[in-house]
Amino acid sequence: MELKLELVLLPVTDVDRAKAFYADKCGFHVHVDHRAGENFRVVQMDPPGSACSIAFGVGITDAAPGSIKGLHLVVTDIVAVRDELAAKGLEVSEVRHMKDGWQPGVDPDHTDYNSFADFADPDGNTWVLQEKGYQA
Template structure:
């Protein structure tokens, strides 16, 4: 049996502002934005190529805005990801090169944190022992 993570809740204070940030600055796809009742609004957004989406809205969470756990996406080109974010007005970190991957970091308008990772050995054809060594696993 497969167990697939497909939806993560992100606590935000202003749904329209957050949706605009994720769609127009980060580049997520707007999948769904409905109000099934007067008390509930459900917005689902998905990073391009991802099987997992984020959702936000009204009447969905008790968590204070900006208190979501750090989420991470993986890309094939960290410089291109960095440049896209920066060119779209996202306050993104410089590229950080670590033994287990190359990273950039940003936060949404509420302070929910994101990491974007490039994993060099995924495209280099290394065997799993080299991958484990690169990730610091033993």
């Protein structure tokens, strides 16, 4: 059996604001922006390099805007990714690691799954950057 996660729905209040945020500040690629009348719109985007997309819009979920917490984006160089996102104007936390409990800064050994940074979209849906596979 094979199960592939390919789409996550995000509840947002303003579709155009969310689209601009994810495209301009996060660098996500827009694949679909489709309307079918006043009560249906879907925008589908994906993070660079990801096989899983996000979708938001009108008439696609009844979840409360901002209710999705802790979606993970796995990166190979958390410092570089964090700096690139911050340079685009994204408010992203400083990198922290948990090798010896939660500490500010980067794990000097870059051990997998120990370094994190996070950010939120305009509605409060939250994302976590997590480092895995760092190679100097």
